[in-house]
Amino acid sequence: DADVTQTPRNRITKTGKRIMLECSQTKGHDRMYWYRQDPGLGLRLIYYSFDVKDINKGEISDGYSVSRQAQAKFSLSLESAIPNQTALYFCAPSRQGGASGREKTDTQYFGPGTRLTVL
């Protein structure tokens, strides 16, 4: 598995504050993803990056921004936090594997998560 570190692990903040969640990995995986987890909704993709120069919006990117500072680091920012952004946030680096050809397996390895509460 990729060694994945997320900081902070827990954060309580107030509405309107700017928050940055950081993710780093030590395995040199080129792809990185940010998800949020809400009860009953599973995980939803916020942003993803396939390399340092590539940033893509996921299904729920509004209110979030990201920065891929290096291959190993992918930060998620909430410019002005609001209560419905209270959730568990996961970073997931991934690597391609499997046989060459039409399909390759892109296996994502999740970090321990950041629990964010916006009051």
Add this chain to the structure above:
Amino acid sequence: GNSVTQMEGPVTLSEEAFLTINCTYTATGYPSLFWYVQYPGEGLQLLLKATKADDKGSNKGFEATYRKETTSFHLEKGSVQVSDSAVYFCALRPPTSGTASKLTFGTGTRLQVTL
């Protein structure tokens, strides 16, 4: 679009019981299919995967077979333990197409195993 449907939980079983957690999917082509497990207070861990029809993924006594004809990837274990108590997520990844490589998750199924 792509979607994953899991049975709602919680699923409560006695130790050594047989487990099935149903998962069906909607996708075009031949997606890769995954089961992730989330233990209390932890992130998701990849449990097993299958990348083509009729493949069987297995790990830690869990198995799931990729059934294209029924678009299913049900998770099974012959004898559960208390330590298997967790939330289980089924997920799919569409076939590689340009930069499309995103996982679509089900809503998760909580398993509670009692003595």
